[in-house]
Structure formats: structure tokens, C-alpha cells
Amino acid sequence: MVRKDFEIEDDIEVLDMDEQGDDEASTASDTVSPDEFFAKHAFRVVYQTNNFLLPQLRDLVSKGEVLNLRPEYQRRLRWSNIQKSRLIESLLLNIPIPPVFLYENDGARYEVMDGQQRLNAIKEFQEGEFYLTGLEVLSPLNGLRYSKAPPRIKRALDRASVSAIVLLLESDSERSPDNKFSITDVRRFVFDRLNTGGTKLNAQEIRNAIYPGEFNKLVVDLARGHVFTEIFGIPPYTESEPSDYYENPNRQKNTLYASMGDCQLVLRYFALRDEENIRGSMKAMLDRAMASRVQITEEVAGELGEEFNQVLNAAVEIFGPKPFLLPADDKGRRRISSALYDASMVAVYRQIDHLPELLAHNKNIKKRLAREFASGDKDGVLTGQGNTAKTVKERISLLEKIIKEGAGLI
Structure with missing residues (x-):
């Protein structure tokens, strides 16, 4: 179950971003006949x-x-x-x-x-x-x-x-030369149509099913890390055999683990660290982040893993053992915020070259963040109430500003 000293807010499948600037719009228009469009873009599943x-x-x-x-x-x-x-x-x-x-x-x-x-x-x-x-x-x-x-x-x-x-892989060869779909796209289309009955898989479960590879493995492995599970209240991975991870009854009761929300949180970092990817819906951002890395090597995955852990450990050293917590509400409860997690992680990533200064002035950074919350956060930027891609960028920029001011970098 989640830790008793805070609650996980229910926004893990995430912000309802608008679609401005999202993926390329279809180039098909009313001037293209259905027959011509089908001839150029259809593929055959083998x-x-x-x-x-x-x-x-x-x-x-x-x-x-x-x-x-x-x-x-x-x-x-x-x-x-x-x-x-x-x-x-x-x-x-x-x-x-x-x-x-x-x-x-x-x-x-x-x-x-x-x-x-x-x-x-x-x-x-x-x-x-x-x-x-x-x-x-x-x-x-x-x-x-x-x-x-x-x-x-x-x-x-x-x-x-x-x-x-x-x-079969031959499905890839059955595509028209004019269409842009890869074999991964074909799998996604088929999987999406299979995923219509019974208990429907959520977006992260689907990503994990259709984007196999080293990056997919990395996301799952990072979600098992001791620091990560401690922050998000997930029972630690103490099993001696990896195959036993899947059987842990206490972990299966954890909402984040059971829904693969833990993996989605890891993926959110990689989706938002690249500013050009912050466009359209959060789902689209996460899909692109997964699809764009489906072919990376084990070596590259290892480098990304070291980066993530460095940033996460730095966030803990700067903000304390329970970072990403919102201030207490009227009932004294504190929730861990995925929106604050997003902004804090990306802001730390952007300032990682100044890590010694950030650690030396971590108290000032925490005070500066507390003052920002105390000011009321009237636009909901820090608390995640703003729900556009523009607001996500603003949230990250605000956290970066808070960090730099607190560390005396500006």
C-alpha cells in the first residue's frame, strides 16, 4: 500500500494536455480519392x-x-x-x-x-x-x-x-512504399484492436507490450531502484530472483506498481527532459519518448540509466528524502505530486553541471520553493492544476528559476 505519511495523487495517467503543436496532422484532404489514399497508405498484416x-x-x-x-x-x-x-x-x-x-x-x-x-x-x-x-x-x-x-x-x-x-515480420514488407508505418506501428494497430474487451490495458501497459527493447527494460529496471521505490512508497525489491518480483503480493497491492504507474513516472522524465518533445497531449509525449528510443543499444540505455539515477539522487539531496511533496492541505495531509516530480527532475537535469552549488545551497533552494507555495500558486503552475503543454514548460522553467535563485546562480 502507499505510505501512510502522504498520498499519491491520482494523476498518474496524467495531465489532460491540449493537442496544440502535436503530431503531424494527416496530409489527406478532400481532393484525394479514397481509392488513391488506400493504394498509397494501406498495409497488409501477414x-x-x-x-x-x-x-x-x-x-x-x-x-x-x-x-x-x-x-x-x-x-x-x-x-x-x-x-x-x-x-x-x-x-x-x-x-x-x-x-x-x-x-x-x-x-x-x-x-x-x-x-x-x-x-x-x-x-x-x-x-x-x-x-x-x-x-x-x-x-x-x-x-x-x-x-x-x-x-x-x-x-x-x-x-x-x-x-x-x-x-509475422513479413508484415513490414507488405507495406506500400508511400506509407510511413513501421512494423512497430503495425503491432500497435493490431494490439489496440485486440485490447477492446475484458479488462482494458492502460496506456503504459500498452507501451510496454508494443515497444520491446533495451529502453523498455531500462524503464522497468529504474522503477525498481531503492531510492525511487522509497520516494513513491512502493514495497522494495528484496527478492533474490527477478522472476519472483512479479509474484510479490504486497507490491501487487500497490496502485502505482499494479497499474505500471511507476514505469510511467520514469518515462515522464525522459519525455520531458527534451523540450522539443513537450507538445500536444502527455500521452503523445510519452508515446514519442518510447518509440524514439526503441532501437537504442544496451550501452546507450546504461548511460541513460546513470543519468536518471544521478538526477533522482540529486533531487533527494536538494529537496530532502521525500521530494515532490506538496504542502499540507487543510487536513494536514501531504500528497506527492507527479507534476512537481516532472518539473523538479527536469530542472535538476538542466542544472546538473552546477550540482556542487545546488547541494551547498540546498536549504536556500527549499526555502525559496516554500515561499513560492506560500504565495498561493494562484495559477496552479506548481500544483499541476494547469493542464496544457505550455503550463508544463512554465512549471519546469519556474522550478529551474527557483533552483538557480536559491543556489545564487542568478
């Missing part, structure tokens, strides 16, 4: 359909050499044992279940686009990680583990199959 027997799926998932579930990079809310059990019941009864969707990546491996929970449930039951519970039709099987299942039941599961639709 896919194949496979049926996998459950033992085959178990081997593919367990070995991880061909099929990668990447659980940490998608939804963090796991199915309950009842949900898993009912899937197994459906397979035993030969009730059709929805197909899983995979996509082929550059490494000749397949990533799960949709169906992660189903595949996990099948693997976990066959490996004895839970027993059946909550069954309605096959209620006498409640309490049964796979290892104790009678031969008839095991044979029934071995004969059961799951259909898989695989989006």
Missing part, C-alpha cells in the same frame, strides 16, 4: 495460425527460448487461482477459448501480444503451482493438483489445444 497442444505450450513457455511471455513488461495484475482453474476446466470440457496472439521479433523469437494470462495459467497448473478451485461443472475436481490428477484427466489435458495467431 500472419499464420497454429494449434499447440498443451504439452507443447508448456515446453515453449518453460524453456523461454522461442516464446517469451515477458510478464514484467505487460500487465502486472495476475489472474486469481479461480480464474486459472476455470480456464483449465474449459480445456477439460473442450470448450473453445480465445486464441492467443503472438508477434515475431528480430531475434526469431515470439512475444505474447495477447493471451499472457492464459499461457501462464496453463504452464503453472502443469507445473503444480496451484490446485483447482472454484470449479462449477467439474466441482469434484476442486483441490486437485496436476501431479495428483488421474491418468484420464492428464490425457484429456494433453489432447487439449490452444490456437495461436502469429503476426
Whole structure:
């Protein structure tokens, strides 16, 4: 749960920015015929359909050499044992279940686009990680583990199959030379259309699903950092095995972790540190920040990680162990503000060359910030009430001014 000494304000999916100066508008006009536009811009999704027997799926998932579930990079809310059990019941009864969707990546491996929970449930039951519970039709099987299942039941599961639709890399070659869509765009379009039923994934979960790579890994790794989790009240990562991170029940109860709001906070820094990217909606800023770094190398990702941690540690040294807190409200509560986090982090980044001066005068900087809050913040710049891209720039500039004045740099 969140820390008791402050509350996380509910703006993590973030400011409702206007669309001024946003992504390039469509160049299609009324003078272009639908047929001509389709001929120049359409693409064909190339896919194949496979049926996998459950033992085959178990081997593919367990070995991880061909099929990668990447659980940490998608939804963090796991199915309950009842949900898993009912899937197994459906397979035993030969009730059709929805197909899983995979996509082929550059490494000749397949990533799960949709169906992660189903595949996990099948693997976990066959490996004895839970027993059946909550069954309605096959209620006498409640309490049964796979290892104790009678031969008839095991044979029934071995004969059961799951259909898989695989989006192939050839989709990239099927694009018209005139269109601007990449294979990542194709995946995003397909994923967005799959993501219409059930529990809809939020924007950050979708980004983590469609933008694999070193930067994606970096964002998740930075969200695990001790300083970061301490600031935002996320249970620390003390597990010895990374695969155990995903199972931590206390962390799953944390709102930021469960919604991938922690990863979004990390991404916000990289989206706003580049001033030319501060345009349009916050969602568009975050999407661009992710898409533009999808091809970076492990070395570059390492450099970005060192930068982020340097800035975050500097913010703690300047503003104290609980930076980004708004002043107490009428009830004495203090909320941690993502808007203040954004501005403070980017302002510190811009002045990182003057870090010795900032640390030497951190008390003056905190006093200067307190005076700004005491003045009433009538325009809502510091508190995040302003909700335009222009206000985001103003907020960052104001924090930078506060830091420089407090440190005697101006």
C-alpha cells in the first residue's frame, strides 16, 4: 500500500494536455480519392495460425527460448487461482477459448501480444503451482493438483489445444512504399484492436507490450531502484530472483506498481527532459519518448540509466528524502505530486553541471520553493492544476528559476 505519511495523487495517467503543436496532422484532404489514399497508405498484416497442444505450450513457455511471455513488461495484475482453474476446466470440457496472439521479433523469437494470462495459467497448473478451485461443472475436481490428477484427466489435458495467431515480420514488407508505418506501428494497430474487451490495458501497459527493447527494460529496471521505490512508497525489491518480483503480493497491492504507474513516472522524465518533445497531449509525449528510443543499444540505455539515477539522487539531496511533496492541505495531509516530480527532475537535469552549488545551497533552494507555495500558486503552475503543454514548460522553467535563485546562480 502507499505510505501512510502522504498520498499519491491520482494523476498518474496524467495531465489532460491540449493537442496544440502535436503530431503531424494527416496530409489527406478532400481532393484525394479514397481509392488513391488506400493504394498509397494501406498495409497488409501477414500472419499464420497454429494449434499447440498443451504439452507443447508448456515446453515453449518453460524453456523461454522461442516464446517469451515477458510478464514484467505487460500487465502486472495476475489472474486469481479461480480464474486459472476455470480456464483449465474449459480445456477439460473442450470448450473453445480465445486464441492467443503472438508477434515475431528480430531475434526469431515470439512475444505474447495477447493471451499472457492464459499461457501462464496453463504452464503453472502443469507445473503444480496451484490446485483447482472454484470449479462449477467439474466441482469434484476442486483441490486437485496436476501431479495428483488421474491418468484420464492428464490425457484429456494433453489432447487439449490452444490456437495461436502469429503476426509475422513479413508484415513490414507488405507495406506500400508511400506509407510511413513501421512494423512497430503495425503491432500497435493490431494490439489496440485486440485490447477492446475484458479488462482494458492502460496506456503504459500498452507501451510496454508494443515497444520491446533495451529502453523498455531500462524503464522497468529504474522503477525498481531503492531510492525511487522509497520516494513513491512502493514495497522494495528484496527478492533474490527477478522472476519472483512479479509474484510479490504486497507490491501487487500497490496502485502505482499494479497499474505500471511507476514505469510511467520514469518515462515522464525522459519525455520531458527534451523540450522539443513537450507538445500536444502527455500521452503523445510519452508515446514519442518510447518509440524514439526503441532501437537504442544496451550501452546507450546504461548511460541513460546513470543519468536518471544521478538526477533522482540529486533531487533527494536538494529537496530532502521525500521530494515532490506538496504542502499540507487543510487536513494536514501531504500528497506527492507527479507534476512537481516532472518539473523538479527536469530542472535538476538542466542544472546538473552546477550540482556542487545546488547541494551547498540546498536549504536556500527549499526555502525559496516554500515561499513560492506560500504565495498561493494562484495559477496552479506548481500544483499541476494547469493542464496544457505550455503550463508544463512554465512549471519546469519556474522550478529551474527557483533552483538557480536559491543556489545564487542568478
